[in-house]
Amino acid sequence: MSFFKNEEELGLNLNTRTTLVNHIVYGIAFAMILVSAYLIFIYSNIEKTMGAVQKIFYVHVGTAWNALLAFGVVFVCSILYLATKKRIYDVYATVAAEIGVVFIIIVMLTGPIWARSAWNVWWSWEPKLTSALILFFIYIAYTMIRFMDGSWDKKARLCAVFGIIGFIDVPIVYFASEWWGSKFHPTVVGQEGGGLEGNMVFALVFTVFAFSFFLTALIHKGVRIEKARIELQHMKDKIAEKIGR
Amino acid sequence: MSILRNALTIAGKDLRAERKSKQVLPTMLVFAVLVIVVFSFAFDPDKESTKALIPGLIWIVSIFSAILGLNRSFISELKNDNIQGMIIAPVNSISIFLGKFFANFVMILIVQAIAIPMLFLLFDYQFNGSLPWLLLTIFTGTFGFVGIGSFLSAIASNSGISEMLLPLLLFPIATPALIGIVSATKIILRHPDQIEKAYGWLQLVGGYDIIFFGICIVLFDYILEV
Amino acid sequence: MIKIQKLVKKMGNKMILRNLDLEVKNGETIAVLGPNGAGKSTLLKVIATLYKPTSGKVMIHGIDLNENLNKIREKTGYLPHASLLYEHFSPLENLEFFGKLYGVKDLEKRSKELIKQVGLAFFMNEPVKGFSRGMIQRVAIARAIIHNPLLLLLDEPHTGLDQKAVGILNDVVETNKQKGMTTLMVTHDFKQAATLCDRAIIIQRGIVSDDFPIEVRTEEWLLNKYNEKVGGEN
Ligand SMILES: Nc1ncnc2c1ncn2[C@@H]1O[C@H](COP(=O)(O)OP(=O)(O)O)[C@@H](O)[C@H]1O
Numbered sequence: 001m002s003f004f005k006n007e008e009e010l011g012l013n014l015n016t017r018t019t020l021v022n023h024i025v026y027g028i029a030f031a032m033i034l035v036s037a038y039l040i041f042i043y044s045n046i047e048k049t050m051g052a053v054q055k056i057f058y059v060h061v062g063t064a065w066n067a068l069l070a071f072g073v074v075f076v077c078s079i080l081y082l083a084t085k086k087r088i089y090d091v092y093a094t095v096a097a098e099i100g101v102v103f104i105i106i107v108m109l110t111g112p113i114w115a116r117s118a119w120n121v122w123w124s125w126e127p128k129l130t131s132a133l134i135l136f137f138i139y140i141a142y143t144m145i146r147f148m149d150g151s152w153d154k155k156a157r158l159c160a161v162f163g164i165i166g167f168i169d170v171p172i173v174y175f176a177s178e179w180w181g182s183k184f185h186p187t188v189v190g191q192e193g194g195g196l197e198g199n200m201v202f203a204l205v206f207t208v209f210a211f212s213f214f215l216t217a218l219i220h221k222g223v224r225i226e227k228a229r230i231e232l233q234h235m236k237d238k239i240a241e242k243i244g245r
Numbered sequence: 246m247s248i249l250r251n252a253l254t255i256a257g258k259d260l261r262a263e264r265k266s267k268q269v270l271p272t273m274l275v276f277a278v279l280v281i282v283v284f285s286f287a288f289d290p291d292k293e294s295t296k297a298l299i300p301g302l303i304w305i306v307s308i309f310s311a312i313l314g315l316n317r318s319f320i321s322e323l324k325n326d327n328i329q330g331m332i333i334a335p336v337n338s339i340s341i342f343l344g345k346f347f348a349n350f351v352m353i354l355i356v357q358a359i360a361i362p363m364l365f366l367l368f369d370y371q372f373n374g375s376l377p378w379l380l381l382t383i384f385t386g387t388f389g390f391v392g393i394g395s396f397l398s399a400i401a402s403n404s405g406i407s408e409m410l411l412p413l414l415l416f417p418i419a420t421p422a423l424i425g426i427v428s429a430t431k432i433i434l435r436h437p438d439q440i441e442k443a444y445g446w447l448q449l450v451g452g453y454d455i456i457f458f459g460i461c462i463v464l465f466d467y468i469l470e471v
Numbered sequence: 472m473i474k475i476q477k478l479v480k481k482m483g484n485k486m487i488l489r490n491l492d493l494e495v496k497n498g499e500t501i502a503v504l505g506p507n508g509a510g511k512s513t514l515l516k517v518i519a520t521l522y523k524p525t526s527g528k529v530m531i532h533g534i535d536l537n538e539n540l541n542k543i544r545e546k547t548g549y550l551p552h553a554s555l556l557y558e559h560f561s562p563l564e565n566l567e568f569f570g571k572l573y574g575v576k577d578l579e580k581r582s583k584e585l586i587k588q589v590g591l592a593f594f595m596n597e598p599v600k601g602f603s604r605g606m607i608q609r610v611a612i613a614r615a616i617i618h619n620p621l622l623l624l625l626d627e628p629h630t631g632l633d634q635k636a637v638g639i640l641n642d643v644v645e646t647n648k649q650k651g652m653t654t655l656m657v658t659h660d661f662k663q664a665a666t667l668c669d670r671a672i673i674i675q676r677g678i679v680s681d682d683f684p685i686e687v688r689t690e691e692w693l694l695n696k697y698n699e700k701v702g703g704e705n
């Protein structure tokens with residue numbers, strides 16, 4: 001169709017039909033989540049001191065790693081956007097950031113529940129938790145830039161810049177908070193990996209991967225929705241132009 | 246070289262405008278003093294335990310008053326599209342960033358030069374640590390968050406609610422620098438015998454300063470582009 | 472002087488300039504006409520290097536826009552709708568600041584000369600804040616030509632000016648035209664266009680729809696030509 005031509009020039013293929021690839025991605029993600037649920041709740045042992053509550057740990061770690069992965073996608077797509085100005089990278093960055101924020105919210109919710117059972121406090125300024133909190137704020141800020149007024153290309157540019165800065169900040173935040181925590185706080189933290197038995201480690205690793213596939217499926221879906229939204233906007237603009245003249 | 250010369254021209258312009266309008270710097274100063282006064286109501290200055298809060302206080306006062314100045318930095322260029330006048334001049338965009346940074350840095354150092362002694366005074370704090378170390382720490386920390394702050398203020402100025410947006414952008418990104426600088430200040434003020442630990446923190450902040458200042462310079466062009 | 476081929480500028484989803492072609496020779500004075508929203512200001516902003524083209528080829532002073540922006544900027548003066556002036560500064564301070572950025576030699580002398588030329592010698596050291604629209608526009612044109620540009624871009628310079636300011640503005644443009652400056656002037660003021668310009672282009676919906684020399688220097692003639700082309704639109 002002719003009036004999509006210019007979007008194609010900007011690297012955005014607006015075809016949003018479901019393809020075989022979509023089905024395969026969703027299928028694998030769904031199956032892996034089911035398997036990891038089995039591994040978490042039935043296959044793996046119940047932790048001796050904490051009991052069943054410890055099982056939230058799998059979800060906590062799974063979402064944490066994949067939130068980081070999602071923000072990595074934002075980072076890479078931001079660089080690609082600034083380098084090529086192709087809208088598709090902005091769409092991927094938008095979607096990945098949104099899902100990353102959802103994941104990090106899950107991290108922030110599951111963390112305290114686990115901390116309460118393990119360390120008997122709701123919150124601890126432990127480096128990983130501190131970093132997760134800062135990460136959460138960084139990408140909330142990223143979302144705020146998305147909500148600005150103005151044309152998509154301006155927002156895409158500013159978001160890309162912030163997406164790059166934000167991600168580079170992550171390891172520095174981690175390093176600083178680790179150092180800070182070790183110097184000024186008593187170590188309330190028990191070693192978390194130490195208590196895990198073999199089948200628990202397997203369940204944990206599998207869950208992390210399952211969430212990665214889940215993340216992929218979500219991004220895939222999100223991008224299709226975003227493309228549909230853009231296409232709809234195009235049609236509206238087209239109609240407005242017709243009526244306006 | 247011309248990059249630096251143009252940066253100084255732009256910084257000079259900002260400082261001159263401030264000298265004429267007298268809007269931002271006095272506001273920052275009054276605000277800084279107000280924060281100190283409010284703190285002395287909130288935490289009894291006579292108590293010995295309150296002395297432990299002073300390192301944190303120094304940076305709370307600095308950062309919050311800095312935010313006021315940073316907010317104005319690019320907003321003030323929008324009134325008559327002044328920023329466009331600089332963009333269409335044969336000036337590297339790095340000069341615009343550096344110019345803004347210099348001007349903000351100078352103004353915040355002025356505020357600190359007045360507010361921090363006043364803080365010591367009002368909290369009856371006897372400083373007997375190493376003054377050069379304290380100055381170096383304040384310089385390094387301020388450099389870090391004013392650098393990234395000037396940059397983020399350019400991003401925020403595109404928004405209708407830039408005053409509210411800037412702190413949201415700045416605080417999380419500046420966290421490592423803040424952690425480092427408060428820790429270093431704490432050691433210098435309260436444990437002068439462990440000065441080498443402060444040195445470690447200063448290295449962290451120095452690293453942060455270099456990394457982010459570099460990134461800001463590389464990316465600033467993308468913020469101005471239309 | 473200017474050579475534009477297939478220039479496209481998009482803002483968001485909106486295509487403002489659609490494959491625009493334009494060629495301008497040295498020393499020409501051109502009126503850029505067209506209905507509101509046609510893309511005239513956008514075209515000027517692209518030439519002034521404020522907007523980056525989405526696609527197309529733009530050569531100014533024989534230099535490609537993607538090649539060396541600052542070389543183009545050194546020789547281009549631009550007066551947009553806004554004055555670009557700092558309100559707390561006097562005309563002299565404004566000119567000296569921008570002149571420094573352009574690396575103007577003998578800056579103080581040049582600034583004072585220009586201020587006298589636009590008839591503001593008496594207000595040289597007053598802050599611009601209290602000035603009338605006419606006075607501001609006179610400082611603004613001085614700012615635009617502080618570095619003796621070879622190309623001058625004016626965006627509706629006559630809007631809101633009184634007779635005296637119009638006269639001074641026209642004098643400045645005329646003087647520089649004699650010196651060989653190329654001028655592009657977006658305007659809705661057909662009288663000024665007819666007196667100042669040798670050639671007119673009409674922009675409609677992001678392209679140059681008409682391009683003709685101004686043979687008869689009267690408002691009526693130009694207006695007729697314009698209405699023939701643009702007709703009911705606007
Ligand atoms: N920053 C922008 N974002 C989106 N659309 C814009 C922007 N600037 C201008 N436009 C649109 O581009 C069109 C052309 O604008 P402009 O070049 O200012 O027209 P003119 O100067 O001929 O009146 C208008 O329809 C305007 O709404």
Ligand SMILES: [Mg+2]
Nearest residue numbers: 511512513626
């Ligand atoms: Mg216009």
